[in-house]
Structures are given as C-alpha cells and as structure tokens.
Amino acid sequence: MKKTTILLVISTLLILFNGCTSATQVNTPVDDTCSNEQAKSILLGKVIKIYDNYILISNAEDNAKSSDLYIVSTDFEFDTSKIKPESIVKIGYDGMIMETYPAKLGDVKYIKFIEQKDDLVGLYEKAFDKLWETDKGLNMDIDILAFDLSITTNLTDAEKSSLIYVLGNKNGLETVSGTFDQLSENGYIDKENLVFENGILFSFEVTKESKNSFMFNAKKWRSGIGAYFFQNCTAKKTKDGWNFKIGEEMIS
Secondary structure, three states, X not given: OHHHHHXXXXXXXXXXXXXXXXXXXXXXXXXXXXXXXXXXXXXXXXXXXXXXXXXXXXXXXXOOOOOOEEEEEOOOOOOOOOOOOOEXXXXXXXXXXXXXXXXXXXXXXXXXXXXXXXXXXXXXXXXXXXXXXXOHHHHOOOOEEEEEOOOOOOOOHHHHHXXXXXXXXXXXXXXXXXXXXXXXXXXXXXXOOOEOOOEEEEEEEEEEEOOOEEEEEEEEEEEOOXXXXXXXXXXXXXXXXXXXXXXXEEEO
C-alpha cells in the first residue's frame, strides 16, 4: 500500500515538472503556468516604442483610458524578433504600479507576444518629423507642442496619448492637446491676434480610409501668417510597414 502511494506521488510530481519545463522551452522568457504562479497581475498591452532602457506600453483593453500608459523596464530578457512597435503583449508583473506618468510597472516576470498590429503611431511620428523639418523657422523659441488629434480617427485614445508622449519626449518639450478653440480658451493661443506665442499646434485629419491605406491632411500652425500644410497625403501599408507620400504642400 505504501509503495503504491509513493509511486503515485512520484508520477504526479513528474507530470507537473514536465508541464513547467515544456512551457519554459516553448516561450522565452517563461510566460505560461510557471510564470503565472509568480506574477500577481497581468496587463494586456500594446507596444508603442522600444527605447534603450524601457518599453512604452499602452493599455490594449477595450475599456482603456487615454491616460493608461506604462513603462516596462528592459532589464529582463524578451524576444526582440517578435516584440516590436504595435505588438499586442501580455505582461505578468508583481502587481505594483508606480504613480508616475507614464505609470511604471513593478517587477516584470514575463512579456508574451500575442499578435502584431499596424504601427500607425510610428506612421504619424514620421509625418510629424517631416512637418517639423519643413520651415524650421516656425520652430524657433517654442516651449510647447500642442496637438489636435480630434479627427485622427484611426488611433485609439490611448494611442493618441502615446503619440503625444513620444513626440514631446523626443523633442524635450511640454505637450498639450486640444482643438484650436479649446487651446484658445485655456490661454495657450491668442485667438484675437491669431498667434501661438510660445508653441506650435500640429493636427492630423484622416479624410479617407480603406483596408491597407488611408488619406490624411497634416498641419503645423504658429500664427495666421506662419503655418505649413500637407494636403491629400496617402499612407500605405507595405512589406516594410507603413509609409506615406505627400500630395500637395501649402504655406501661409
């Protein structure tokens, strides 16, 4: 009787051990049963940008708020061949969240690739960079980058916040968001004299969408006599990702 009991215990332990070992071999880093026992919380996120020391993640849940941005340290090993901008990932961590902006997740146990989405945040970053480099005189003596993304219909609220964070961080400038009227009401823009004294307002307007392409207009506005426009831009998805071509350029 005792011998039978011992054999059953050994068999059960071997099954559990093999289960954890298999999960370890299939996924790098460990991300299934064994890791879930260590991770107290799980976040479903979307990779926005991978920096040298951290990954910027937006919440990918359906009920995500615009402020749901997170920083995940790159101190742990993850699969760089799969995890790229706009990858949907599952992150297991110790349950701690530091109340910064973006918020910082505590000790990350694993990050698991789920699926790849389109990197539209990266596409709009390219469009911004092109506008930024055009008529650089408008960029002089500014402290603020303002964004009107109210008609950027192919980005979620969390992605819009991510784009604003990425561009502000990139240029080392304060960022705000809102329409022309909202920014005027909040004292950023002098509506009477049509001037943004210490900032520039950028806007992206999606005008037409299809499966693997869309059209948009982009604007860089400093004043009534200081603005630059990209009209009828065509963005297309290729094997190398999303890129765009400017239709017409206008200046005021």
